[in-house]
Amino acid sequence: MGYRRDRVQKKSPHSSTFTPSNKPLAIRRFANGVQARSAELPTTDILQTRPFAPKVQPQQEMPDLQTRLERAERFGYNAANIPLFAPSTPPPSVQQSPLSPQQLPQYTLTETSLDKTITQKEKNVIQRQEISPEEAEREMQKVGGGFRSKPYKIIKPWGNQPESNTNCHGYTIHGEVGHFERASGLLPGISADANVAVFTSTNEIWHSGRYENNQLRHFLIGVGIVESTLNLTDTAGYHARYNLPDQRRALEDFLNPSLRSAVADARRDLVEAILGYASDKEINLDEFELTSTYEDWQDMEEQQKNEFINENREKIRQLRDFLIKDKDIPESSMELTYASVDLLNP
Numbered sequence: 001m002g003y004r005r006d007r008v009q010k011k012s013p014h015s016s017t018f019t020p021s022n023k024p025l026a027i028r029r030f031a032n033g034v035q036a037r038s039a040e041l042p043t044t045d046i047l048q049t050r051p052f053a054p055k056v057q058p059q060q061e062m063p064d065l066q067t068r069l070e071r072a073e074r075f076g077y078n079a080a081n082i083p084l085f086a087p088s089t090p091p092p093s094v095q096q097s098p099l100s101p102q103q104l105p106q107y108t109l110t111e112t113s114l115d116k117t118i119t120q121k122e123k124n125v126i127q128r129q130e131i132s133p134e135e136a137e138r139e140m141q142k143v144g145g146g147f148r149s150k151p152y153k154i155i156k157p158w159g160n161q162p163e164s165n166t167n168c169h170g171y172t173i174h175g176e177v178g179h180f181e182r183a184s185g186l187l188p189g190i191s192a193d194a195n196v197a198v199f200t201s202t203n204e205i206w207h208s209g210r211y212e213n214n215q216l217r218h219f220l221i222g223v224g225i226v227e228s229t230l231n232l233t234d235t236a237g238y239h240a241r242y243n244l245p246d247q248r249r250a251l252e253d254f255l256n257p258s259l260r261s262a263v264a265d266a267r268r269d270l271v272e273a274i275l276g277y278a279s280d281k282e283i284n285l286d287e288f289e290l291t292s293t294y295e296d297w298q299d300m301e302e303q304q305k306n307e308f309i310n311e312n313r314e315k316i317r318q319l320r321d322f323l324i325k326d327k328d329i330p331e332s333s334m335e336l337t338y339a340s341v342d343l344l345n346p
Contacts, residue, residue, distance in 0.1 A: 129177075131159040131224070139222040146237025147220070151229040155217070158224035171219035172196055172208040183208075187252070193245050199238035200251075203260055206238060239310055250341050259339060266338040268305050272297060273334055274320050281327050288319045309344075317344045 131139075136157035140148055158166060158177055170179030173189040181189060183205040190196050197216055199207040209218025209228075216228045228236070235241045242251040253259050272294075278285060279294035292300075292308060300308065309316065320336075323329040336343055 129159050129161070129165070131157045133157050135159065136223050140220070140226070143220060143222055144226075146235070147218075147226065147228050147230075150234070150236065153227045154224055155227050156225040158219075160222045164221050166219055167221060168208050168219045169205075171225065172210060175210070177219070177225070187248075190244070192248075196244040198242045198244060198251055199235060199240070200242070200254065201239045203254075203257075205255075207236075211243070250345075253339055253341050259341075263338055263341050263343065264306065267309060267343040268302070270334060270336070270343050271305070271309055271316055274316060274323065277323050277327070277329050277334070278319060281323070283319075283322075283327075285319070288315050288322075290315055290319065313344050320344070 133154060136154045136159075139159075140152075140154065144152075156177065165180060166177045167180050169181040169183055169186045169189075171177065172186065173179065173181055186196075186198070186205060186208055195211050197209050197211045197218075198205055207218070209216045211217070211232070214229055214231055216230060218226055218228065220226055230236060232243055233241065240254075242248070242254070244251065253263070275292075275294040275297050285291070285293060290312060297305065297308075320334050324331050324334070336345075
């Protein structure tokens with residue numbers, strides 16, 4: 001039985017069955033489910049700015065610590081939970097081991113730990129500074145000096161433990177305890193019309209206080225604020241007293257070292273002249289309670305003469321006035337002032 005044998009030809013890999021389209025620029029179709037790309041240009045404006053990330057809303061300013069503590073007290077919040085740093089300021093990164101609730105510091109709603117420390121310290125100082133009237137009285141007998149022999153009243157007892165935070169010049173300037181000032185700051189610190197008594201010794205300011213008539217209110221370290229009764233010329237044992245504002249210029253002159261030396265020389269010359277006239281007139285100095293004569297004066301050293309003047313100022317003044325009034329001695333020959341300083345006045 002015969003059959004037809006067709007020859008199988010191998011298909012050439014270069015041959016293609018693709019038939020080109022009559023419209024070579026037509027849009028090519030894709031498989032189902034794939035959208036075709038449009039040939040149109042985008043309608044969006046290419047110059048339009050590109051949006052960035054969403055803007056962060058500015059955070060409300062955090063109230064200060066005191067305000068937060070007050071709010072905490074009002075609404076019952078725990079002050080330990082209030083952040084101590086502003087939102088924009090990260091807290092310092094310090095590695096700490098976790099603490100148990102018993103180890104955490106305890107805070108109150110009304111004060112921080114720093115306030116608590118300061119308040120307690122101030123309380124300790126006040127408790128130790130405010131002494132009893134009996135303690136102040138005992139200290140007055142130790143350090144009161146010439147003031148304890150005058151009528152006095154302790155207005156505010158104030159001790160000097162743990163340390164003295166007030167002195168006489170601080171009280172004179174500020175009018176209250178809690179101020180410590182040097183003597184050099186006294187004149188610049190008081191007003192020009194203030195009634196201030198300044199006491200001097202050894203050419204320096206040693207004490208000061210506020211006076212009104214015969215009442216001197218001053219501060220004594222270890223005692224407190226004291227009100228002493230003494231007249232306006234009473235030195236309370238100091239070498240000299242200056243009542244400001246009237247004698248402010250005299251005090252300024254006294255504190256000038258070069259002028260002070262000149263005043264001391266003029267004072268000795270004045271006293272020598274007074275004793276010389278008394279010797280010439282043969283006046284009995286016992287009547288003036290003066291134990292040193294002109295001859296005794298001549299044998300004295302400079303320091304002894306200064307001490308004699310300081311101890312007998314008022315008696316020498318009385319002798320001078322007697323010579324001028326009863327013995328017709330010219331007043332100009334025994335002039336009392338030198339550079340606005342009364343030579344026989346403290």
